[in-house]
Amino acid sequence: MTTDATQDEEPIKLSGATTKLRLITTLDAALVDKLIALGINDNHALLQRGASHEGREALCAEAGIDHVHLLTALYILDLARVDGIAWNSAKLLNAAGVTTVPDLAFRSPEDLLPQLQQANQELSLLKRLPSARVVTTWIEHARSLPQVLTFGGNAEVY
Template identity: 35%
Template sequence: FEAAGVKDTDGLLDKGCTKAGRKALAEATGLSESRILTFVNMADLFRIKGVAGEYAELLVCAGVDTVKELKTRNAANLATKLAEVNAEKKLTRQVPGEKTVADWIQQAGELPGKIEH
């Protein structure tokens, strides 16, 4: 990503939030556009305080791949789904509880959507 001028996750999100941007990143890095989108989606989730690598991966495996998607979820249902996914995939030592998930959903509701498809 450095060769494409991306220095951090914010830069990745800024450059990869559009289809044209992802195409340019794919050309510069040699990665597929779908792989770039996966990384961009993770960078989007990193905007939520408390969500980093393992939790972002857990959210994606539970079907939540963007902030826009997270803001539509029910905290109790999502917390249950995260526990189920983690029991199967063992992605993190501690699964976030309903209160934490509710906080993530609230934060997501306050953030603008950034990714265009």
């Protein structure tokens, strides 16, 4: 099984570090095992395969993956493309309701900070929350990044 895009799709240009899925501790271990069995070993390969609705459907069918778990993992990987967002911060952003880089780009730090505080109280992901300045930097960088995850007409969110 290849991790490349299908023949009629152009590969997505991803920047940032390539990280083995096994090293991303914020991802569900059972999900990672199923993805590795398909030959999807790193964050870039998963973003490539799961970028489109069709790709996600195929992954779920091929590996018996729960759609919500796959989408959650993709949200975390997408958010971690932003400079300064580590895996735990990406998971915290997702828990606070931020799903994708374009979603982050439309947020305001004033509204997002209390949501991050609330999510961190529930999940205890970060020992120290990011400052307003850091969150502002994340948002500004998110505005410069291309959209990677695309969605079908059925509002494929949870």
